[in-house]
Each structure stands twice: as C-alpha cells, then as structure tokens.
Amino acid sequence: MSRExxxxxxTDTWDTYETLFRGVVDAPESxxxxxxxFRLPLVFYLGHTAAFYAQKLKLVGLMDxxxxxxxxxxxxxxxxxxxxxxxxxxxxxxxxxxxxxxxKRVRDTVLRAIEHVPLPAATMExxxxxxxxxxxxxxxxxxxxxxxPLVRLLPPRLKETxxxxxxxxxxxxGAPAVAFDAEFTRxxxxxxxxxxxxxxxxxxxxxxxxxxxxxxxxxFTVAPHPVTNGQFLDFVRDGGYQRPGLWTTHGAGTFLExxxxxxPRSWLRAHPDGFRYRGxxxxxxxxxxxxxxxxxxxxxxxxxxxQATLLSEERxxxxxxxxxxxxxxxxxxxxxxxxxxxxxxPRPVRAAGATLxxxxxxxxxxxxxxxxxxxxxxxxxxFRADDPLYPDFSQPWFGSETGLLAGASYAARGxxxxxxxxxxxxxxHMDQLAGIxxxxxxx
Numbered sequence: 397m398s399r400e401x402x403x404x405x406x407t408d409t410w411d412t413y414e415t416l417f418r419g420v421v422d423a424p425e426s427x428x429x430x431x432x433x434f435r436l437p438l439v440f441y442l443g444h445t446a447a448f449y450a451q452k453l454k455l456v457g458l459m460d461x462x463x464x465x466x467x468x469x470x471x472x473x474x475x476x477x478x479x480x481x482x483x484x485x486x487x488x489x490x491x492x493x494x495x496x497x498x499x500k501r502v503r504d505t506v507l508r509a510i511e512h513v514p515l516p517a518a519t520m521e522x523x524x525x526x527x528x529x530x531x532x533x534x535x536x537x538x539x540x541x542x543x544x545p546l547v548r549l550l551p552p553r554l555k556e557t558x559x560x561x562x563x564x565x566x567x568x569x570g571a572p573a574v575a576f577d578a579e580f581t582r583x584x585x586x587x588x589x590x591x592x593x594x595x596x597x598x599x600x601x602x603x604x605x606x607x608x609x610x611x612x613x614x615x616f617t618v619a620p621h622p623v624t625n626g627q628f629l630d631f632v633r634d635g636g637y638q639r640p641g642l643w644t645t646h647g648a649g650t651f652l653e654x655x656x657x658x659x660p661r662s663w664l665r666a667h668p669d670g671f672r673y674r675g676x677x678x679x680x681x682x683x684x685x686x687x688x689x690x691x692x693x694x695x696x697x698x699x700x701x702x703q704a705t706l707l708s709e710e711r712x713x714x715x716x717x718x719x720x721x722x723x724x725x726x727x728x729x730x731x732x733x734x735x736x737x738x739x740x741x742p743r744p745v746r747a748a749g750a751t752l753x754x755x756x757x758x759x760x761x762x763x764x765x766x767x768x769x770x771x772x773x774x775x776x777x778x779f780r781a782d783d784p785l786y787p788d789f790s791q792p793w794f795g796s797e798t799g800l801l802a803g804a805s806y807a808a809r810g811x812x813x814x815x816x817x818x819x820x821x822x823x824x825h826m827d828q829l830a831g832i833x834x835x836x837x838x839x
Contacts (some may be wrong), residue, residue, distance in 0.1 A: 419558035426554035433480035447471035580617035607774035615838035621745035626684035667836030692799035719753025723816030733761035806830035
C-alpha cells in the first residue's frame with residue numbers, strides 16, 4: 397500500500413461518513429435526541445469515529461500528546477445496554493458545532509500521521525502503526541453502516557439528502573407481491589472450510605475472523621432471494637407481531653415492548669392498512685419488491701412463521717461454494733455486486749444486472765443477511781482476546797444477545813464488503829440494512 401493510496405482510502409471513508417451526517421439538520425432535536433431506545437444520540441456517533449482514531453494513534457505513537465482532547469475519551473466508547481433505561485442519565489454531550497470542530501482537528505492529525513507511518517510494510521503486525529490506521533478506517537466503515545438506520549429514524553423535517561449522497565433506486569413495484577411459496581433451490585452441501593488460520597501479510601483482519609472452521613454440511617434448500625417487503629406484509633397482516641411463540645431470540649420480549657411498532661422500522665404506517673418506505677433521507681411509496689430490512693428478532697420470527705430457518709454460517713459458505721465457486725472467486729465479482737454505497741438504497745430482488753449464482757439465487761449484495769447463529773468465535777479453543785489495539789472488539793458480544801450477519805448490504809464499504817471473510821455482528825434488537833433468506837431441509 398502506497399502512502400497516496402492510504403491517504404485516499406482514509407479521506408474517502410472519512411468524507412463519506414461526514415456526508416451522512418451533513419444530511420442531519422443542525423438542531424438540538426436532531427443531534428441530541430435518542431432516535432432508538434438502545435442507542436445514544438446522533439451527536440455521539442458523529443464524534444465517536446474521530447475519537448477512535450485518536451485513541452488508536454496514541455497506542456502506536458502516531459499522535460502527539462499535545463494534540464490530545466477531552467473528547468478523545470468522552471466519545472471513544474459507546475454503550476449498548478440490555479435495558480434502555482440505562483441510557484437515561486447520559487445527557488451531557490457537546491453541541492454538534494463543537495463536535496464538527498473536533499472532527500476537523502482529528503482529520504488533520506490523521507493526515508499528518510499518514511505522512512509519517514512506516515511504509516512499505518511487509519507484514520501487518522498486530523500493533524503496527526499501519527494496522528492502527530486501517531483499523532480506524534474500517535471502524536468508520538462499520539459505523540457508517542450502523543448509522544444509516546439511525547438517521548432514517550429522524551422525521552423528514554430534521555434531515556435532507558446531502559450533496560454527494562448516492563441516488564435512491566427508483567425502480568420498484570407499486571403494489572404488494574402476491575404471497576407465494578417459491579420453489580426453493582437445492583444446495584448439495586458438502587465440506588466447508590472458512591476463516592483465516594494464518595492471516596496473510598498486509599491484510600487487515602478483525603479478531604473474530606482469525607481461526608478456522610471446518611464442517612460437513614448436509615443438503616438443504618434455500619429461497620431464490622431474500623424476503624421482500626411484499627412477502628413480509630403477509631406476516632404483519634397475519635398478526636405475526638402479536639404471536640409471542642414466534643419470537644424466540646434472546647430479548648425478544650423487551651424488543652416487542654420497548655422498540656417495535658408492529659412492523660419493520662424501515663416502514664411508516666401511512667393509514668390503517670397501508671405503509672410507506674422510510675428511506676435514509678426521504679420517505680417514498682413502499683417498494684414491495686425490495687428486500688425487507690429488519691432486526692434479528694424480526695428475521696427469526698418471520699422464519700418461524702414461514703416454517704423455515706435462516707441460513708447458518710456453514711450453510712452460507714456451502715451456498716457460496718456451489719453458486720460462485722468459493723469466497724475467493726466471489727471476491728473477483730465485487731464490482732458487479734450492489735455494495736460499496738454506489739446506490740442510496742436497496743434495489744428489487746433479482747433485478748436486471750444482479751449478480752445471481754449459478755442456480756439463479758440472488759443472495760449476495762443489496763442487503764446483508766441475518767444468519768441463524770449466535771455470534772461466536774470461529775474456533776472457541778484458539779480464540780484469544782489479545783488484540784493489542786482492540787482487545788474487546790468481539791469477546792463482549794459472544795452469546796445469544798448478538799447475531800451474525802453475512803452477504804454485505806448496498807452500503808457495505810471496505811473490509812465490510814469482503815463477503816465470506818468479514819464476520820459482521822449486531823445486537824438482536826438493532827435495526828440493520830439486513831434481511832432474511834429462508835432455508836429448509838432437503839427432501
């Protein structure tokens with residue numbers, strides 16, 4: 397990696413993240429109100445990624461002590477509680493203007509660090525300055541992905557599409573699709589091996605991606621595409637949100653009581669029997685043929701209602717092997733996938749130009765996919781929380797409170813879009829740019 401390429405990657409990531417927040421109206425109501433019961437106000441997330449850079453650069457000696465700020469610590473670490481009442485007392489946040497100024501100072505600091513970081517690097521040692529910089533970049537890509545669902549929850553009067561934000565896909569069906577039990581595709585299964593037992597030189601990895609998983613996957617069948625908004629409407633109309641027996645994920649009761657409105661939070665109730673789509677910056681007629689975007693709670697409840705399951709991580713890799721010839725082959729098709737924020741929304745399933753598998757399955761890009769698995773290390777025996785730069789990136793989240801995702805959404809950038817390598821995860825109750833792909837046993 398050249399210094400120029402590193403600087404471009406950094407500034408592109410930084411500027412894209414700021415563009416999202418430039419679309420938020422500069423007012424206390426928009427930046428200081430918690431738009432989700434389990435999340436801090438947007439002003440925290442505006443400053444958080446900058447504070448993360450500052451803290452990591454200090455660890456590797458790329459930041460002068462004279463450049464330290466009180467916000468480095470105040471905005472470094474978020475809070476993800478089991479009970480939203482735990483956030484009630486966290487109200488002492490700086491005003492948005494102060495945080496924008498803080499971001500500018502950190503931006504300049506990182507650019508100076510890039511000028512002095514040792515290059516070329518034959519290897520990327522765990523505590524190397526180059527890895528600290530890349531960790532900051534990839535961390536910001538993660539927060540771009542998790543902040544889009546938060547910005548979309550603002551009322552329209554508190555946001556507007558910022559200059560430079562990619563256009564929303566306008567092609568979509570104007571009426572709900574007729575419910576159908578589509579012909580599922582058979583996956584032969586077979587042996588799968590994934591993970592990064594010995595990370596290659598010069599490649600960034602998060603700690604949970606290290607290790608190796610091997611399994612023999614039995615044959616199964618899979619839906620031809622993720623569940624659409626139109627298909628999910630049948631679940632809503634059938635009273636799915638009022639049937640507790642379908643909600644089997646950890647914390648689902650709290651979600652139904654404290655978060656849910658009886659439909660996905662990417663929907664808006666337009667009248668008693670109708671819905672509109674809640675976009676990042678603008679609401680629109682419901683795109684019934686786009687994949688539905690839901691929390692893990694909703695994904696599992698729908699799968700239970702449909703008498704199916706979500707894909708497991710092993711099944712996902714078996715499907716990638718069958719449909720694309722493996723993760724490495726799929727990586728060569730990345731420019732054709734609906735990832736990278738080249739569009740400002742999902743698009744219809746099986747759209748013209750979609751990258752379909754050999755059997756015509758549409759399952760990579762567009763939206764990420766909730767997997768059936770609780771978040772866990774690839775190899776529990778070998779995993780060690782000993783990353784010198786971020787020892788608690790993964791370990792605190794292992795368990796039934798957190799789900800695993802695969803496949804990458806339209807807004808996945810950088811390492812987050814490395815399908816089959818990146819092991820993304822999120823708490824069950826959080827809205828995500830993620831959908832549902834149903835699987836069933838083979839007959």
